[in-house]
Amino acid sequence: MKKTMFRWVICVMTVLPLASVAQNSDPAPNPHGSLFGGGGMNYRTFSVGINGGITAPSVLIGGSNDFTKSLISYGYGAYAKWQLLHFFSLRADYMGGRLKGDQSRELGNGANPNRAFSSFETRLKWTASLSGVFNFASINWAYKKPIAQLYASVGGGLAGYSPRITPTGGTEMEYKTDGNIKELIIPVGAGIKFRLNDFMNLDLGYTMNFLDADNLDGYKYGPSKDRFSYGYAGLEFAIGSRTKPQLQWHNGPAVMYDDLVGQRDQLRRELEAEKANNEKLAADLAQLQKDSDGDGVSDVFDKCPNTPSGDKVDGAGCSLPKPDTARPVQVIITDDDRRLVKNAIDNLEFATGKSDISPKSFASLDQVASLLVRKNLSLKLAGHTDNTGNRTKNMALSKDRAESVKSYLVSKGVNPSRIEATGYGQDQPIASNKTAAGRQANRRVEFTIY
Incomplete structure (x- = not known):
């Protein structure tokens, strides 16, 4: 593995000087570029990258894992990227390497921690993830072709690794006998990218990987889950025709500026041609806006001039018929209505200790x-409970039951603004809580219609 890393570093050191020279011979940008990109028609949208760097079992945001000191080790990776927009892309990453840590860092009192394991080394066999990458600062007002941009990424994937741990005073051993662990990870990263030419970019980044478990260092100490970081340098290669620029470096304002310069003279000629018509348009507009009787309809369209002030008019400026003042209809609540509500109360049942309405209560609620x-x-709904259990929980349960009834009625077409749901807990009993029958009576939801 170390030989592979050395070969990779030699490759990078060899290619970088060539990339710097190649930057002086950039192909001309596509003349058909547009303000917000053009997909595969005008730009290169696919690229691949390789990178190498250092790893640590700790992150900038969230700290370290279960060992007091995080040791620096190495990592390597590769990715394929699809640039969907000039500011957003999807990237599939692969990464491998090693992670190390020990208990050599002292506590605040100057003593070393007394823990069961003294060190660990984890072989990170692979990680595979899919991330969304957001470009920042691709807009440059000083240069039409930006040379640097910031980016941030977030995604999800899987990691496969095998930890080896060393007990305090013992010898190194496998954390798990099968030696293979696979877990979910959430990679969150940021970096800066430099455009070497229209074919190659220098990529400097830092990724924090958060695992959905506490197995990475082979030691479960405390409630937090493990994490690790990867800081890297690498190269990214655009795929496609060299005559097309990379979409990720597309500078929208620069393209817009060129378009505006080309449109400026044409716009000036059009404005001069329209100038002669402006006075005539202003006169026509004043005539259209003239409203002698103030009814809101222009004299040009007013079929009924001199409409009395205050009258509502139609589109032709004629007075609308004045509506009769109707008395509000009084709704009477009958005894049958009250019996119907009482029947719903008598048939209302909930699951024990819950706010779920029993299906046998649906017919009367309907x-x-x-x-x-x-x-x-x-309708006013008042939820009540007996005095069994915690007072605070009873208050919440009574409120939830009243809200459950309200939600059911609203689902059947009732206006939610006409239903008030309140919970009183155990504070308003209607029977003694010393008997089962009394407690049953106190567990209720009261209905009040008005």
Whole structure:
């Protein structure tokens, strides 16, 4: 593995000087570029990259894992990227390497921690992830072709690794006998990219990987999950025709500036041609806006001039018929209505200790919903419990049960603004809580229609 890393470093050191020279012979940008990109028609949208760098079992945001000192080790990776927009892309990453740590860092009192394991070394066999990458600062007002940009990424994937741990005073051993662990990871990263030419970019980045478990260092100490970081340098190679620029370096304002320069003279000629018509348009507009009787309809379209002030008019400026003042219809709540509500109360049941309504109560609640909709009535729901259990939980349960009834009635077409749901907990009993029958009576939801 170390030989592979050395070969990779030699490759990077060899290619970088060539890339710097190649930058002086950039192909001319595509003349058909547009303000917000052009997809595969005008730009190169696919690229691949390789990188190498250092790893550590700790991150800048979230700290380290279960060992007091994170040791620096090495890592390597590769990726394929699809640039969907000039500021957003999807990137599939592969990464491998090693992670190390020990308990050599002292505590605040100057003593070393007394823990069961003294060190660990984890072989990170692979990570595979898919991330969304957001480009920043690709807009450059000083240069039409930016040379640097910031980016941030977030995604998800899997990691496969095998930890080896050393007990305090013992010898190194496998953390798990099968030696293979696969877990979910969430990579969150940031970096800066330099455009060497229209074919190659220098990529400097830092990624924090958060695992969905506590196995990375082979030691479960504390409630937090493990994480590790990867700081790297690498090269990115654009795929496609060299005559097309990379979409990720597309500078929208620069393209817009060129377009505006080309349109400026044409716009000036059009404005001069329209100048002669402006006075005539202003006169026509004044005539259209003239409204002698103030009814809101221009004299040009007013079929009924001199409309009395205050009258509402139609589109032709004629007075609308004045509506009769109608008395509001009084809704009467009958004894049958009250019996229907009482029947719903008597049949209302909930799951024990929960706010779920029993299906056997649906029929009577449907009748209440129909009554509220038909007569446009309002309803107050008051939830109550017995004194069994915690007072705070009883208060919450009574409120939840009243809200459950309200939600059911609203689902049947009742206006939610006409239903008030309140919970009183165990504070308003109607029977003694010393008997089972009394407690049963106190567990209720009261209905009040008005």
